[in-house]
Amino acid sequence: ARRADGGAPAPTLWLRGADLLAEDVSVADAASRTLSRSARIVTAAGAHGDMSTATPERVAKLAADAGHPLLVVLDGPEEMPPLLAHRLAEWTRSTLGWLRENTVRLVVACRPEHWETAGALWPPDALHRPHRPARRLPPALRLADLTPEQAESAKEAYGIPPTALAPGHDRHPLTLRLLAEVRAALPPGVPGRPDTEDVFGAHLDLLCVRAAVRI
Numbered sequence: 001a002r003r004a005d006g007g008a009p010a011p012t013l014w015l016r017g018a019d020l021l022a023e024d025v026s027v028a029d030a031a032s033r034t035l036s037r038s039a040r041i042v043t044a045a046g047a048h049g050d051m052s053t054a055t056p057e058r059v060a061k062l063a064a065d066a067g068h069p070l071l072v073v074l075d076g077p078e079e080m081p082p083l084l085a086h087r088l089a090e091w092t093r094s095t096l097g098w099l100r101e102n103t104v105r106l107v108v109a110c111r112p113e114h115w116e117t118a119g120a121l122w123p124p125d126a127l128h129r130p131h132r133p134a135r136r137l138p139p140a141l142r143l144a145d146l147t148p149e150q151a152e153s154a155k156e157a158y159g160i161p162p163t164a165l166a167p168g169h170d171r172h173p174l175t176l177r178l179l180a181e182v183r184a185a186l187p188p189g190v191p192g193r194p195d196t197e198d199v200f201g202a203h204l205d206l207l208c209v210r211a212a213v214r215i
Contacts (some may be wrong), residue, residue, distance in 0.1 A: 166194060
């Protein structure tokens, strides 16, 4: 939010693990698809200019030249296709090369179980070392529950009503994000106040439905 709306806005590209495809060589492939979709949207809205030139490399160069390196946020890499997960070491090497070549920064938001394996694939000099790193993991910053104020802001941003979750279950960032996805797939007015376990179960069901549709 600070990068988008702060005093010094900076370009940020948000990707989800579900945006990755089994045949991707690096994160640049998912970035390219996301930018292409965005280009079609802004073109349909009446934007001028050739939006086909908005490649990840060009966007990264413009951002770097302006002194604000492009930040790619990969949220939930656990959702990547199993075939890509089996090639994670190769994908990581290619991603690192692309990041360095184009002066791009990457933030990976994932569960500790994923980072225990994935983080070890990155060379030590490529990882940020926080002041208080997570214990027993490759260098990482562990995010605790949101403060009540942050949780209210997050729910507002996701379009989640204040009382949509069971009491005591509305301050975990991942729970809020997954609930937003589940609510987007449901008809309006579905009753109930799910807890964290309910949300995770509903999101797993949603992923299964999406997989079935693709098959």
